[in-house]
Structure formats: structure tokens, C-alpha cells
Amino acid sequence: xxxxxxxxxxxxxxxxxxxxxxxxxxxxxxxxxxxxxxxxxxxxxxxxxxxxxxxxxxxxxxxxxxxxxxxxxxxxxxxxxxxxxxxxxxxxxxxxxxxxxx
Amino acid sequence: xxxxxxxxxxxxxxxxxxxxxxxxxxxxxxxxxxxxxxxxxxxxxxxxxxxxxxxxxxxxxxxxxxxxxxxxxxxxxxxxxxxxxxxxxxxxxxxxxxxxxxxxxxxxxxxxxxxxxxxxxxxxxxxxxxxxxxxxxxxxxxxxxxxxxxxxxxxxxxxxxxxxxx
Numbered sequence: 001x002x003x004x005x006x007x008x009x010x011x012x013x014x015x016x017x018x019x020x021x022x023x024x025x026x027x028x029x030x031x032x033x034x035x036x037x038x039x040x041x042x043x044x045x046x047x048x049x050x051x052x053x054x055x056x057x058x059x060x061x062x063x064x065x066x067x068x069x070x071x072x073x074x075x076x077x078x079x080x081x082x083x084x085x086x087x088x089x090x091x092x093x094x095x096x097x098x099x100x101x102x
Numbered sequence: 103x104x105x106x107x108x109x110x111x112x113x114x115x116x117x118x119x120x121x122x123x124x125x126x127x128x129x130x131x132x133x134x135x136x137x138x139x140x141x142x143x144x145x146x147x148x149x150x151x152x153x154x155x156x157x158x159x160x161x162x163x164x165x166x167x168x169x170x171x172x173x174x175x176x177x178x179x180x181x182x183x184x185x186x187x188x189x190x191x192x193x194x195x196x197x198x199x200x201x202x203x204x205x206x207x208x209x210x211x212x213x214x215x216x217x218x219x220x221x222x223x224x225x226x227x228x229x230x231x232x233x234x235x236x237x238x239x240x241x242x243x244x245x246x247x248x249x250x251x252x253x254x255x256x257x258x259x260x261x262x263x264x265x266x267x268x
Contacts, residue, residue, distance in 0.1 A: 003110045005217055008147065013208040014118050015140070017201045018125040024201075025191040030175050034124055034137055037168065041144045044156075052151040056220030058231045061156045062240055065232070068156075068163050069247050073254035075168045079175040080261035086179045087264075 008049035015042035029082045029092040033075065040071045110150055117143030134169075134176045141165050152225040155232050 015038050022035025044064040051060025082092055089097045120139030127133045141164040148157035236244045 003107055003150075006212055007110065007114070008151065009212040010209055011114055011117065011147065013205060013212060015121050015144075017205040017208075018118075018121045020204075021197055021201050022125045024197045025193055027192055028130055030172065030179065031130060031133060034133060034172060037137065037164075037172075038121055038124060038140065041140065041164075044160075045144060045147055048148055048151050048153045048156055050217075052153065052220075053223065054218040054220055056222065056224065058228050058235065061153050061228060062232060062235055064153075064156050065159055066243065066247065068159055069251065072163050072167055073250055075171050076254050076258040077261065079171050080258040082175055083178060083262050092179050 005049055005053040008045055008053075012042040012045040012049070015039075015045065027093050027095055029085065029094050029097075030079070032094065033078050033082070036074070036078075037071060040067055040074075043067060106150070113143050113146040113150065117147065130176055134172050137169055137172060138165065141169060152223075153228060155229045 019035040019038030019042060022038065023032050026032050026035065044067050047060040047064040047067070051058060051064075085097045086092050091097065116139055120136040120143060123136035124133045124140060127136065141160065145157045145160040145165070148154075148160060
């Protein structure tokens with residue numbers, strides 16, 4: 001069977017499920033952020049795959065670049081929040097840190 | 103099975119395997135380093151899809167930037183001498199059940215939908231086209247992106263600085 005759109009979409013679906021599993025079950029804030037990165041990557045795979053197989057132009061790739069840009073911003077702010085939580089609560093377990101101030 | 107098919111399955115196995123390590127590993131350092139395999143594998147998938155510029159951006163920003171940030175955060179929030187580096191996970195079984203059903207439905211949908219097909223599948227350099235579109239049709243989002251990045255930069259600095267005690 002020749003490699004086609006379906007194969008890439010299935011990889012995207014698997015990555016999305018693994019990211020969702022990380023976000024749902026992990027209690028470490030950094031692991032949750034890693035799950036979010038997996039989800040964003042799976043969305044990007046779908047964008048680029050559709051751009052290649054379905055539309056034939058590069059608009060999908062431009063959306064993928066915007067997603068990568070927002071992921072960078074999200075990672076910077078998210079990890080800064082995690083470090084701030086660590087300074088206040090001395091843990092990054094999301095169940096221990098449930099208030100905004102100590 | 104020809105060469106490109108074998109290459110696709112190799113890259114797919116690396117990507118999905120590393121992502122599984124990220125999701126299931128008990129040690130957060132293993133999770134963080136497995137993210138490298140996932141990001142590099144996704145870059146390989148972009149190359150297979152003929153998206154050369156996006157693949158380069160993926161390597162530069164994800165592997166060079168976000169992964170280093172994640173590793174910094176992991177190292178800064180755990181004492182390195184701790185033997186037990188916790189990466190606690192709760193509610194594994196319900197999550198596996200729900201996500202298993204969800205993944206099954208997704209794959210069924212993907213297989214049964216007849217997706218639109220492009221007239222011809224091109225493997226051509228994309229950088230010039232992307233640059234033209236960024237400075238033409240996507241100019242406003244492109245400029246907004248720089249504002250978003252500036253806001254994120256300032257926000258990250260404000261959040262992570264030490265409070266001055268008076």
C-alpha cells in the first residue's frame with residue numbers, strides 16, 4: 001500500500017492521543033506542558049499533510065509556522081509560570097499548587 | 103517495499119515511540135530527552151511531505167529552543183542529587199480507556215472519509231512561496247506574530263524575576 005494522506009493523519013492522531021494522555025494523567029506541570037507540545041506537533045502534521053496531499057499550495061505550511069511560533073511563546077510563558085510556582089511552593093505538582101499566592 | 107516506504111515507517115516508529123516514552127516514562131528526564139526524538143521525527147515527516155522550510159523551522163525552534171527550555175525547567179525544578187525524580191501519573195486506567203476509544207474513532211473517521219485530493223503532488227522548494235505569502239497575503243498575522251512574541255518575552259521576564267523585598 002502506497003504511503004498517502006491517511007498514514008500521516010494516523011500518525012497525527014496517535015501523537016494527539018499520547019499528548020492528551022500526558023495532559024490528563026500527569027501531575028508534574030512540566031510533563032503537562034510536554035503533552036501540550038505533542039498535541040501542537042500533531043496538529044502541525046495534519047496541516048502540512050493536508051497542504052501536501054489535499055490543497056497543493058503552501059497555506060497549510062504557513063499555518064504550521066504560526067502554530068510553531070505560538071508554541072514557542074507558550075513554552076516561554078508556561079515554563080516561566082512553572083518556575084514561579086516552584087519558587088513559591090517548592091514543588092511543581094499541580095495538585096499541591098492550587099492557589100495563586102502562598 | 104521500496105526505499106521511501108521503509109523510510110516513512112522508520113520515521114513513524116521513531117516519532118511514535120519517543121512520544122510514547124514522553125507519555126509513559128516514569129522519569130521526567132527520560133521524558134524530556136524523548137521529546138528530542140519526537141521533534142526530530144516530526145521534522146523528518148515534514149521532509150517526507152516536501153515541506154523543507156517548515157522542517158528547518160521545526161529543528162531550529164523546537165529542538166534548538168523549546169527543548170532546551172524544557173530541559174532547563176526540568177533541571178531547575180529538581181535537585182539533581184534526588185534519586186527519586188517523580189513524574190507522578192494518576193488515573194491511568196480511565197485515561198487509557200477513554201483515549202483508546204477516542205483514538206479508535208479518530209482512525210475510523212480518517213480511514214472512511216474521502217479527503218480532497220490535489221491535482222498534482224509537488225516536491226518543490228517552498229521557501230520563496232512562503233516568503234512571498236508572508237509579505238503579501240499574510241502580512242497582518244505576520245506583524246501580529248511579532249507583537250505576540252514581544253508580549254511573551256516581556257511576560258516571561260516579569261514572571262520569572264525575583265520579587266524585590268522592601
